[in-house]
Amino acid sequence: MNIGQFLRLPATRLPPSSLPSTSAADPKEEGRPAFVFRFQIILAFAAIFILSVAIIAGAILTVHKVEQLLLASQTWQSFLFEAEQARRWEKNFFLYGTNLKDALEATQKAKITLLKNLASLQKLTDPRKQEEILLHIEKYNQLLEDLFSLAQQGRVAEPIKDEIEISLRRYGALVVDDAAEVSHRQSIEALSWLDILKKVPLYYLLFHFLLVLWLTRFLSHRFMRPLNELVRQTQRIARGDFSPVHSGRRYRDEFTTMEEAINRMLRELETRQHSLIEAHKLRAVGILTAGVAHELNNPLNNIMLTAHALLEEAGELSREEVVEMVKDIVAETERSRAIVRNLLDFTRESESIMEPLQLEKLVEETVRLARNQAKVKRALISFEAEPNLPRISGDRQQLKQALLNLILNALDAIGEEGRIRVAVRRGTAGGLAVEVEDNGCGIPPQAMPNIFDPFFTTKPVGQGTGLGLAVVHGIVTKHGGRIQVQSRPGCTRFEIFLPSMETPL
């Protein structure tokens, strides 16, 4: 098996992308060693297999040992049989003077049995005991041979016979007793091994069961945790938070590949969101044009009138009056510049920069931008802010756009006697809240669940893109905030909650 297949080196290739921000590899993701799930599963089952092999090998060795012990015990039994036979013939000899030859033969047989199996017995019998038995049977044999040669010469004197008889009995008893003991001990040992052999499979079964149980839990936990994490992350993304997914896991695995794919998707989404915001901004500017034109025409008119007055009355004016009029022209030009700059500030396409902002100031600027438009619609926009509000971290342009979208929506909703109230106040948990309230027609209840969905609009075809509130929602979510709406005919209130720099929301 090729280990490298599983312990893959960090992948270095990345998808081609047009945006510089997306081409940067994530070093955190790339730097981790690979440890894929397939390899983890194979590792776990290999461990179980090795354990099983060990247990089975042990069992086979034990069976072999029992076999050896039983064979040895059997050898000792046949030795014992011959030795006992010899002893019986020996007794006959002393009682009736017969069977001495038989005794000698049985002794020989016993000795041969032992010597033939000496090598195999050696391993299983106490070598001292074995040597002793061998020595004693040798002595016994010698004594019998002595007796036999004396008997053949026909001069077996009683005293010698008695002396030999005593020795024979002593050695015979020793041989028989020792052999019986050895054989008995070996069969006992074989039995105890058999007992182990009987119990081990039962224990192993239990152990194996627990091991598989634990392994199942462990592996499913390893799968489920990143899976659950991923589900949580996708829910977060669904809410509009496009910050990349980061797993805290130490190793790269199949989920890492998935996370990378998701992150790639997120970067794509963010790019789209960005261009959506930009596109919608231009739309908002288009709507603002009427108001801006009106607002710009006032200082232009003042400049025109003043300049003509200077031309027409050049000879009649005092020096002070001329200075006064030129000062007016300068001031009115300055005023025109401020109007244009305010609009351009908003229109300018820029990289998204998060900076500390005074929200109430930003809101006021936006209200000013929309106020001209309100004049065209003959509506009133009021603005109020709580004093000493903490600052927030945000993208100036995007926040302005979100607010402007809300205000322009409100302007669309109101009729005669239109009133729009914009307020900045402290929200819950140290955050800030911006309210945009109008006395317009309200949002129909059946439209409520969809108002933040892209391309959803209640306006007639060709009038709304259905992107305004989707853009607002995207911007607010990007700032870690949330937006909520209450509406009934005559009062619609959007509230944006943003975390302040003092306390995270």
Added chain:
Amino acid sequence: MHTVQVLLLDDEPIVGQRLKGGLEKLGCEVETFENPLQAMARIAEKRFDIVITDIMMAEASGLQVLEAVRKTTPEAKVIVITGYATTALAREAMEKGAYDMIAKPFKPSDLRALVIRAMQDLGIPAPPAAE
């Protein structure tokens, strides 16, 4: 001879300041206002021949001023100044009986020409000094 009474209303103070002198040279008596409510109060108590009003003002719309003039002195000529002329707005103003409209930015002489035309329509001969 009756002096032409002119009321000039625009929430931009410079408009009144710069136009007043030129209109007086035409032989008019000019009162300037920046606040439409004050102007309407004045209209209620004094008869004006020509009313020049801006449309978009914070306190009240020029169209409201127009209506007020039509109610008290229907024969008076109302000239409407707009910052951003839309056809809808022009139609509304004309329907409500405005004499004419003029869009910002305009030259003082443009407005003066309008006023002279209004004076002629009122049957008051234009002073020879004009233009």
